[in-house]
Amino acid sequence: MTVTATRRNVLALTLALSAGLAVVGLGALTVGGVHLPLTEVWSGLRAAGSSAEATIIVREIRLPRILLAMLVGAALAVSGTALQALLRNPLADPYVLGISSGAALGAIVALWIGGRVATASPLVAFGGALVTMTWVYFLGRRAGRLASYTLLLAGVITASFLSAVILFVLTLLSTRDVRGTAFWLMGDLSVVTETQLGILIPVVGAGIAVLYGFAKDLNVLLLGEEEAAHLGVNVARVGTIVYLLASLLTGVAVSVSGAIGYLGLLVPHLGRMLVGNDHRTLLPTAALGGAIVLVLSDTLARTVVAPAELPVGAVTALAGAPVFIYLLRRTAG
Amino acid sequence: MGSWHNSAPRQREGEGPLEARLQVENVAFRYPHFELSPTSFEVRPGELVAIIGPNGSGKSTLLEIASGHLKPLAGCVRLDGVDLHRLPARVRAQQVGLARQETILLFSFEVREFVRQGRHPHLGRSLFESADDERWVDWAMEKTSLTAFAGRRVLEISSGEFQRAVLARTLAQRPRLVLLDEPTANLDIGYQIEMLRLVRQLAASESFVAVIVTHELNLAAELADYLLLLEAGRCLAQGKPEQVLQSGLLSRVFRTPVVVDRNPSSGRPRVTWVAP
Amino acid sequence: MQPRLEKKNTSGLGAAKKGGRLGKSSKISSLIAAFVGLGGVLFAGRLVTDQTGRRVEIPEQPQRLVSLAPSITETLYALGLGDRVVGDTDYCEYPPEARQKPHVGPVLNPSLEQIVALKPDLVLGSAEANRIETADRLERLGIPLYGVTAHTVDEALDSIEDLGRVLGREAEARHLVERLGQRIAAVEKRVAGRQQPKVLFVVWYRPLTTIGARTFISDVVRRAGGISITGDLQGEWPHLSLEEALRRDPDVILFPRSESFAPALDEFQRLPGWRDFRAVQNGHMYFVSDNIIRPSPRLVDALEEVAHLLHPPESARPEAQQ
Numbered sequence: 001m002t003v004t005a006t007r008r009n010v011l012a013l014t015l016a017l018s019a020g021l022a023v024v025g026l027g028a029l030t031v032g033g034v035h036l037p038l039t040e041v042w043s044g045l046r047a048a049g050s051s052a053e054a055t056i057i058v059r060e061i062r063l064p065r066i067l068l069a070m071l072v073g074a075a076l077a078v079s080g081t082a083l084q085a086l087l088r089n090p091l092a093d094p095y096v097l098g099i100s101s102g103a104a105l106g107a108i109v110a111l112w113i114g115g116r117v118a119t120a121s122p123l124v125a126f127g128g129a130l131v132t133m134t135w136v137y138f139l140g141r142r143a144g145r146l147a148s149y150t151l152l153l154a155g156v157i158t159a160s161f162l163s164a165v166i167l168f169v170l171t172l173l174s175t176r177d178v179r180g181t182a183f184w185l186m187g188d189l190s191v192v193t194e195t196q197l198g199i200l201i202p203v204v205g206a207g208i209a210v211l212y213g214f215a216k217d218l219n220v221l222l223l224g225e226e227e228a229a230h231l232g233v234n235v236a237r238v239g240t241i242v243y244l245l246a247s248l249l250t251g252v253a254v255s256v257s258g259a260i261g262y263l264g265l266l267v268p269h270l271g272r273m274l275v276g277n278d279h280r281t282l283l284p285t286a287a288l289g290g291a292i293v294l295v296l297s298d299t300l301a302r303t304v305v306a307p308a309e310l311p312v313g314a315v316t317a318l319a320g321a322p323v324f325i326y327l328l329r330r331t332a333g
Numbered sequence: 334m335g336s337w338h339n340s341a342p343r344q345r346e347g348e349g350p351l352e353a354r355l356q357v358e359n360v361a362f363r364y365p366h367f368e369l370s371p372t373s374f375e376v377r378p379g380e381l382v383a384i385i386g387p388n389g390s391g392k393s394t395l396l397e398i399a400s401g402h403l404k405p406l407a408g409c410v411r412l413d414g415v416d417l418h419r420l421p422a423r424v425r426a427q428q429v430g431l432a433r434q435e436t437i438l439l440f441s442f443e444v445r446e447f448v449r450q451g452r453h454p455h456l457g458r459s460l461f462e463s464a465d466d467e468r469w470v471d472w473a474m475e476k477t478s479l480t481a482f483a484g485r486r487v488l489e490i491s492s493g494e495f496q497r498a499v500l501a502r503t504l505a506q507r508p509r510l511v512l513l514d515e516p517t518a519n520l521d522i523g524y525q526i527e528m529l530r531l532v533r534q535l536a537a538s539e540s541f542v543a544v545i546v547t548h549e550l551n552l553a554a555e556l557a558d559y560l561l562l563l564e565a566g567r568c569l570a571q572g573k574p575e576q577v578l579q580s581g582l583l584s585r586v587f588r589t590p591v592v593v594d595r596n597p598s599s600g601r602p603r604v605t606w607v608a609p
Numbered sequence: 610m611q612p613r614l615e616k617k618n619t620s621g622l623g624a625a626k627k628g629g630r631l632g633k634s635s636k637i638s639s640l641i642a643a644f645v646g647l648g649g650v651l652f653a654g655r656l657v658t659d660q661t662g663r664r665v666e667i668p669e670q671p672q673r674l675v676s677l678a679p680s681i682t683e684t685l686y687a688l689g690l691g692d693r694v695v696g697d698t699d700y701c702e703y704p705p706e707a708r709q710k711p712h713v714g715p716v717l718n719p720s721l722e723q724i725v726a727l728k729p730d731l732v733l734g735s736a737e738a739n740r741i742e743t744a745d746r747l748e749r750l751g752i753p754l755y756g757v758t759a760h761t762v763d764e765a766l767d768s769i770e771d772l773g774r775v776l777g778r779e780a781e782a783r784h785l786v787e788r789l790g791q792r793i794a795a796v797e798k799r800v801a802g803r804q805q806p807k808v809l810f811v812v813w814y815r816p817l818t819t820i821g822a823r824t825f826i827s828d829v830v831r832r833a834g835g836i837s838i839t840g841d842l843q844g845e846w847p848h849l850s851l852e853e854a855l856r857r858d859p860d861v862i863l864f865p866r867s868e869s870f871a872p873a874l875d876e877f878q879r880l881p882g883w884r885d886f887r888a889v890q891n892g893h894m895y896f897v898s899d900n901i902i903r904p905s906p907r908l909v910d911a912l913e914e915v916a917h918l919l920h921p922p923e924s925a926r927p928e929a930q931q
Contacts, residue, residue, distance in 0.1 A: 034856060060885050061855065192881070222440050223436070227435060232424075234422055276446070277442055309816060
């Protein structure tokens with residue numbers, strides 16, 4: 001299905017999906033180990049203490065987590081969309097260029113040196129992501145400019161290399177510390193500080209907004225680098241900016257929540273099936289869709305085996321694939 | 334094909350002289366294993382020029398230089414008196430449309446969306462197409478008989494239809510210079526003639542100039558106003574079809590005996606390959 | 610997770626016998642004794658069933674031992690067998706002399722080559738730490754591996770005794786186990802009758818991973834006079850949602866200390882969710898040494914440490930909520 005990219009359609013689409021996100025978010029606030037009716041959630045949000053317990057559960061545990069899920073879901077989905085356009089490859093995802101491996105390695109190295117784990121490691125992880133992003137960029141240039149083919153190769157090689165290094169470092173650590181890596185393999189949304197949210201909201205918001213400004217360029221990029229150049233797109237400049245923004249979005253998401261997989265690959269394609277390949281409609285769909293999908297996945301992760309929890313990355317993988325297959329068969333017919 | 338008088342929007346203000354003219358002066362280029370010697374030609378308003386020659390003779394290179402995209406080592410290319418290589422890419426894309434063998438598309442657009450991309454150079458700061466932009470898209474699709482295909486997916490149509498879509502996209506740019514590299518490669522003969530006729534007709538009516546690269550010698554003979562024959566990076570002959578299409582010359586260049594006579598219905602030269 | 614050696618009942622302990630010792634003193638008996646004794650000498654090994662239920666052929670008096678787990682290394686030294694240890698793992702750090710021994714690699718993937726090169730006559734492994742593949746491959750190379758396993762404190766002590774029996778140090782083992790038993794009894798006596806604080810044992814905090822019922826950490830906590838709030842969860846290392854953990858309202862939160870996991874506990878007072886734990890607000894969040902995860906003699910140190918935290922000798926003890 002294609003939703004033609006007109007101003008009116010984009011606005012309507014954004015509003016509809018935002019409403020959906022609000023509903024899903026509110027629903028997620030009511031769900032958990034203790035089921036809270038909507039009225040309790042509402043008073044809990046306002047801290048108009050009908051019960052201190054409800055307030056704590058809603059404001060301290062669920063709200064930060066749901067907000068984080070929205071931000072990370074949006075960031076990863078948009079990053080995946082942008083990278084798929086930049087690399088002209090429908091199999092690209094936010095991690096294909098090595099960003100998450102770099103972030104993981106940064107955090108693991110910090111762990112190894114004995115840094116303070118709880119609050120500082122997102123910074124170190126983000127540092128690792130930045131270093132990787134710069135490295136891959138310079139490695140992937142051809143004739144001094146960004147070229148999607150070499151960029152993809154550079155990213156894939158770097159990602160593999162970093163994964164190998166991570167394994168190496170992990171075998172050097174004592175066996176018990178290997179447990180901490182579940183965070184990097186599967187992701188975790190349970191811990192986020194106000195400061196981190198305070199940074200994520202503007203960064204993710206601005207990143208997506210700026211990328212949206214390049215939506216029509218991304219459309220043309222999909223035709224091919226030469227074709228885009230012949231239509232007046234400065235491929236090197238647009239490519240560099242898109243690369244930076246996508247990496248930034250991935251980097252901040254991964255630093256705070258670990259590597260949640262499949263989202264950045266599946267949500268863009270779900271979006272394409274729903275609205276088409278025009279990025280003016282696809283980007284908002286991916287952003288809001290990613291937020292909705294991750295909030296839903298996280299809610300499932302919290303409730304399916306309660307009181308225990310599934311890793312959210314496992315849920316995105318397990319639930320994402322069947323949904324995707326179903327949609328694939330429907331559109332293929 | 335419908336009358337374009339009713340569907341074509343008004344020409345925009347300040348779009349340049351009504352009649353486009355291309356001047357290619359002494360352009361030369363060098364690749365590691367290939368050299369294009371200084372070549373010049375001119376395309377007069379409303380004309381269609383065809384560049385012919387065997388594989389590897391430098392046709393595509395010359396075309397790309399003429400588009401302003403590939404900077405020559407010497408010489409210059411002027412469209413309406415303006416050096417194309419000095420223009421920023423976006424401004425150039427508003428005036429020059431180049432369609433060649435397309436990169437393989439892995440993402441599916443609808444045909445109309447695909448053609449609409451041609452308006453990109455004209456969008457400026459706006460993210461969305463204006464009503465005028467949409468009308469040019471409709472016009473381009475109508476000219477290439479693709480209106481019925483508007484909602485079809487680009488990956489699902491035949492390669493011939495796809496080539497028409499590429500031409501439509503180029504036309505949607507409303508360029509003053511149209512360059513086509515092997516535009517008829519996948520078309521059956523009826524469409525080949527129709528497409529080149531269309532390009533020639535539009536060149537006259539829409540005031541642009543067209544340069545095509547083609548293997549189809551007879552098509553070029555029928556529909557081009559002017560020919561350039563290249564061999565190994567050198568222009569061996571240029572001029573009207575009768576002047577360029579000489580049997581001795583062609584036999585030598587293409588390394589196979591040919592006979593050139595006259596097509597009785599059109600009066601244009603006709604090239605026939607002699608059986609060995 | 611890689612498959613571990615099968616965990617079975619330790620009832621196979623009784624099968625470990627020394628060959629050929631009889632109690633009669635008649636002449637015929639002596640002849641038979643001599644004959645069997647001769648047979649015992651000729652028959653280089655004896656067939657026993659180890660704690661995981663595997664049948665292993667081990668020599669009478671193993672002289673060259675390789676240990677594949679730090680807890681076993683510790684036990685061997687405690688039994689006075691340190692000089693018989695010819696190799697241990699990279700992580701065997703206690704006692705300090707163990708570091709000087711030739712290393713055969715990490716616990717999960719020891720180097721078979723290096724083990725073989727050391728020419729051991731008996732290798733000792735732990736069902737919780739080592740993999741069954743290691744045991745199988747050593748068996749195919751003709752090197753016997755005796756496996757121990759423990760899920761409770763008592764089983765840990767049994768393992769020590771069992772090792773003593775197998776290695777000809779029965780007396781030392783019994784003595785050691787008695788002493789340890791006394792210390793445990795002293796702790797239990799001290800905490801008997803007191804209100805048991807609810808304990809949340811956090812193996813890792815992101816995601817929140819804790820302990821199930823059948824681990825000896827939970828047994829240690831129980832015997833130290835506390836009650837684990839995660840005893841109802843399935844598995845050994847279940848994930849618990851923060852919300853649920855908060856709802857269960859632990860009195861005390863314990864973390865195992867390791868070289869790399871050393872955040873300041875006050876960091877948790879700044880994290881949403883964590884800072885709402887009563888235990889965090891009251892400062893009842895503690896590190897315990899990682900002896901708690903090893904079934905070695907120092908496990909009792911951990912037990913005493915936990916008891917000290919849960920039931921401090923003075924009056925400032927964690928308030929157990931009704």
